[in-house]
Amino acid sequence: MKAKEITLDDDLHSLVGQINCASWDEANEMSEYDYESLKRYLERSDTIFIACNEESEQGTVLLGIASSRIEMKPYRMDLWLYVDEVDVCVDQRNKGAGKLIMQTLIEIAKKEGCKQVWLGTEVDNAPANALYRSLDPDEVAEVIGYTYETDE
Template sequence: MKARIFSLGDDLEKIISDINNASWDASNQIHGYSESALRNYLSMEGVIFLSCYSSGGNDEKLLGISSSRIEMKPYNNDCWLYIDEIDVCMDQRQKGVGKFIMQKLLQLAREHNCKEVWLGAESENHAANMLYNSMNPDEVSEIIGYSYRIKI
């Protein structure tokens, strides 16, 4: 497996094609990525869009993706990494892809001098929770999330 971090100078059309043609299920909430949306995302400061591919030369295959961003606390200079999503293709689950992506994100957090990494997972997402627990977190919280849809 190999990880790749995308930036505005990369071939975004290829990653968009790879994402839109990969095997996702409804829980991934991946609905037709577009180049303009990814370009807008990548133009924001501190974002990390990481993809995981098989290392099969010309036959490389997308295995998973993640989106995260480096944040700073407003009351001190501590940086932290917020992991928004880790999505593993349906046909690649239970093969170490999620763990590989997490390890790469933790490595990136260290490289950026982040003091902590934070991510959330739905309680019913047993596979994700087993993965995150297996990586020896410092804390596991029972957090209730709230979502507000804004009518425009």
């Protein structure tokens, strides 16, 4: 099993195909991926996209993906990594992919000089909460989230 930071040098067409053919459930809130959107996402200097794969007799199998970005505080110029999504394929869970993805993101955050990694999940998402707690967080807080649609 290997988790890798995806760059513009990777085969994005193949990755998009793997993502769109993978088994996701409602917990993933997965949207259809397309080459152009992923390419534009990766062109930004502040984004980090991780793919976790495993080699099998059938070839490379996608286990999960994650998207995140490096942010800067408006004071002291502290950097922090905001993890937007960590998604593990339904038929690939309980293999350690989510943990490897998070460990990879934490290592990238350290390498980039981030003071902190931040992510959130739903209170009732027991598997995600178990994963994140297993990584020995410095703080666990209950957060209420709000969404505002802009009709754009």
